[in-house]
Amino acid sequence: xxxxxxxxxxxxxxxxxxxxxxxxxxxxxxxxxxxxxxxxxxxxxxxxxxxxxxxxxxxxxxxxxxxxxxxxxxxxxxxxxxxxxxxxxxxxxxxxxxxxxxxxxxxxxxxxxxxxxxxxxxxxxxxxxxxxxxxxxxxxxxxxxxxxxxxxxxxxxxxxxxxxxxxxxxxxxxxxxxxxxxxxxxxxxxxxxxxxxxxxxxxxxxxxxxxxxxxxxxxxxxxxxxxxxxxxxxxxxxxxxxxxxxxxxxxxxxxxxxxxxxxxxxxxxxxxxxxxxxxxxxxxxxxxxxxxxxxxxxxxxxxxxxxxxxxxxxxxxxxxxxxxxxxxxxxxxxxxxxxxxxxxxxxxxxxxxxxxxxxxxxxxxxxxxxxxxxxxxxxxxxxxxxxxxxxxxxxxxxxxxxxxxxxxxxxxxxxxxxxxxxxxxxxxxxxxxxxxxxxxxxxxxxxxxxxxxxxxxxxxxxxxxxxxxxxxxxxxxxxxxxxxxxxx
Amino acid sequence: xxxxxxxxxxxxxxxxxxxxxxxxxxxxxxxxxxxxxxxxxxxxxxxxxxxxxxxxxxxxxxxxxxxxxxxxxxxxxxxxxxxxxxxxxxxxxxxxxxxxxxxxxxxxxxxxxxxxxxxxxxxxxxxxxxxxxxxxxxxxxxxxxxxxxxxxxxxxxxxxxxxxxxxxxxxxxxxxxxxxxxxxxxxxxxxxxxxxxxxxxxxxxxxxxx
Ligand code: SF4
Numbered sequence: 001x002x003x004x005x006x007x008x009x010x011x012x013x014x015x016x017x018x019x020x021x022x023x024x025x026x027x028x029x030x031x032x033x034x035x036x037x038x039x040x041x042x043x044x045x046x047x048x049x050x051x052x053x054x055x056x057x058x059x060x061x062x063x064x065x066x067x068x069x070x071x072x073x074x075x076x077x078x079x080x081x082x083x084x085x086x087x088x089x090x091x092x093x094x095x096x097x098x099x100x101x102x103x104x105x106x107x108x109x110x111x112x113x114x115x116x117x118x119x120x121x122x123x124x125x126x127x128x129x130x131x132x133x134x135x136x137x138x139x140x141x142x143x144x145x146x147x148x149x150x151x152x153x154x155x156x157x158x159x160x161x162x163x164x165x166x167x168x169x170x171x172x173x174x175x176x177x178x179x180x181x182x183x184x185x186x187x188x189x190x191x192x193x194x195x196x197x198x199x200x201x202x203x204x205x206x207x208x209x210x211x212x213x214x215x216x217x218x219x220x221x222x223x224x225x226x227x228x229x230x231x232x233x234x235x236x237x238x239x240x241x242x243x244x245x246x247x248x249x250x251x252x253x254x255x256x257x258x259x260x261x262x263x264x265x266x267x268x269x270x271x272x273x274x275x276x277x278x279x280x281x282x283x284x285x286x287x288x289x290x291x292x293x294x295x296x297x298x299x300x301x302x303x304x305x306x307x308x309x310x311x312x313x314x315x316x317x318x319x320x321x322x323x324x325x326x327x328x329x330x331x332x333x334x335x336x337x338x339x340x341x342x343x344x345x346x347x348x349x350x351x352x353x354x355x356x357x358x359x360x361x362x363x364x365x366x367x368x369x370x371x372x373x374x375x376x377x378x379x380x381x382x383x384x385x386x387x388x389x390x391x392x393x394x395x396x397x398x399x400x401x402x403x404x405x406x407x408x409x410x411x412x413x414x415x416x417x418x419x420x421x422x423x424x425x426x427x428x429x430x431x432x433x434x435x436x437x438x439x440x441x442x443x444x445x446x447x448x449x450x451x452x453x454x455x456x457x458x459x460x461x462x463x464x465x466x467x468x469x470x471x472x473x474x475x476x477x478x479x480x481x482x483x484x485x486x487x488x
Numbered sequence: 489x490x491x492x493x494x495x496x497x498x499x500x501x502x503x504x505x506x507x508x509x510x511x512x513x514x515x516x517x518x519x520x521x522x523x524x525x526x527x528x529x530x531x532x533x534x535x536x537x538x539x540x541x542x543x544x545x546x547x548x549x550x551x552x553x554x555x556x557x558x559x560x561x562x563x564x565x566x567x568x569x570x571x572x573x574x575x576x577x578x579x580x581x582x583x584x585x586x587x588x589x590x591x592x593x594x595x596x597x598x599x600x601x602x603x604x605x606x607x608x609x610x611x612x613x614x615x616x617x618x619x620x621x622x623x624x625x626x627x628x629x630x631x632x633x634x635x636x637x638x639x640x641x642x643x644x645x646x647x648x649x650x651x652x653x654x655x656x657x658x659x660x661x662x663x664x665x666x667x668x669x670x671x672x673x674x675x676x677x678x679x680x681x682x683x684x685x686x687x688x689x690x691x692x693x694x695x696x697x698x
């Protein structure tokens with residue numbers, strides 16, 4: 001699965017999109033243009049992200065019941081989210097019975113304050129941390145830095161981003177936009193590695209050696225969670241490096257930040273999700289480590305912070321609540337032509353790619369009002385999503401909502417009205433695709449060659465294959481084995 | 489406590505106005521071999537794909553000798569083997585009083601797996617087999633004894649066991665620690681163990697407390 005560590009390293013500087021200040025709109029197009037201008041980075045990113053998508057396809061091929069699993073996963077999440085209050089209470093009661101401390105955080109500030117207090121009460125100064133997008137969402141690292149704590153990322157990609165003072169660009173592979181020359185530069189400046197050596201094995205080993213003493217010295221470890229199980233009061237963490245297990249098992253204090261939407265009812269539900277998560281993400285049958293934490297280790301202490309931060313409100317939105325089903329596999333990003341060519345940093349947000357387009361505007365409609373336009377609406381994201389979120393339809397819905405709210409300029413609002421006639425319902429969208437032969441030829445020019453879609457200036461989308469659209473193929477080949485369409 | 493009440497109230501007010509039923513989860517394992525040898529072969533194939541190694545004991549070999557053979561050039565005169573397995577004396581045992589720092593110098597940890605999963609090539613441990621959870625990540629290499637009769641077909645079957653309801657910590661290890669975070673190049677031994685070797689060995693002494 002690895003590319004060989006060949007000689008063709010680049011000296012091209014890494015593109016660094018400017019992050020707009022508070023209250024400003026993210027200019028995705030500008031970031032994307034900048035990324036595409038760094039041609040070696042752009043090509044490498046496109047290739048690597050697409051390779052993950054291809055490995056996903058190969059893995060899915062080996063599971064005949066894949067579509068059934070997607071249905072089950074979607075149904076479990078629908079069930080959990082329509083009974084979320086009950087399952088959260090059950091989860092809390094069981095976790096407490098197992099000796100875990102449970103805290104509730106209404107928003108990011110609450111989360112950061114609660115963890116800060118836990119650390120103060122326990123005399124914690126040095127913390128090892130495992131990747132958690134929720135902590136990113138809460139601005140936790142910046143908060144703790146300002147409060148004078150040493151926070152050490154233990155996931156390699158996340159550590160690279162931390163040492164480079166940059167945000168993660170992808171939910172699964174946070175430093176995928178960087179080339180090994182960039183990593184070599186960062187490590188030679190911060191970890192004293194040989195600036196002339198950009199071998200991935202050397203760099204990884206160098207980081208292992210540098211991080212180990214910090215892990216042994218840490219006063220507390222933090223993780224996120226992929227799933228929380230109401231039936232046991234336990235939570236599940238999936239990693240490939242073993243960093244979450246080091247974070248949770250080496251220090252005596254373990255704090256886990258968990259979004260309230262992560263709770264599922266039963267242990268047996270894990271069979272469905274674990275079978276799909278890593279196959280969707282990287283194409284491997286499972287992550288190297290899948291850990292189930294149900295109580296503190298002997299002599300240890302475990303805290304869970306259940307974080308809302310807008311989730312309970314999103315649950316009330318008829319069109320967008322199902323985005324809460326997301327299990328953060330990243331498959332939609334890997335398949336998205338816009339993400340592959342614009343790089344995650346151009347989104348200027350914690351969540352990037354198609355999942356970002358449907359999550360970010362609900363966090364800050366004005367700041368992220370451009371993001372729902374960073375899509376071709378080709379539906380590829382929807383087709384790979386293991387929990388069957390209608391991602392591309394939600395992206396289009398966001399365009400309409402933001403236009404009605406006057407969050408987007410009127411030029412875009414008026415062209416939306418035209419596109420709306422076609423795109424408003426999945427059915428007419430599909431019909432349009434078929435008769436027009438190609439999505440690109442049908443969609444109004446603004447959708448593709450608008451300067452906001454910078455990637456479109458460089459590449460075209462492929463034509464619709466002769467045998468028709470994906471939906472034609474799907475209806476023909478899969479309709480008997482799996483129900484078409486979601487249950488919402 | 490008010491955040492708790494507020495969040496639950498908001499969920500009650502906002503949750504969708506219908507109730508989705510919880511689906512039954514099928515086993516999906518009709519297509520798996522019923523024959524133990526074939527299931528074992530499936531396990532080995534999946535495990536090797538994830539970077540693990542499988543070492544069969546030779547007929548005239550003691551288990552200790554198999555383990556040493558399996559480790560090959562990963563051992564030298566100064567290596568420290570920590571054994572959690574009664575049948576095999578290592579250089580030391582892992583005991584409950586061990587701290588993470590005291591396990592820092594372990595080169596090889598010898599562990600018994602609770603069971604294996606053929607679909608993914610995973611071995612499962614709980615805190616009973618690990619004694620100190622951190623040893624499975626701080627050691628440089630792991631050698632794992634697995635009773636071949638304890639291989640289940642797939643993850644659905646794995647999750648029908650009650651380990652997750654009784655143990656405080658349950659983990660699937662599937663090959664060694666790995667990363668591909670630098671230009672997609674696969675590197676084994678990112679943070680946790682550098683190698684994982686599985687040796688089939690019938691369990692004669694059930695783990696106490698397990
Ligand atoms: S939206 Fe679907 S495909 Fe995208 S990260 Fe979430 S679960 Fe994966």
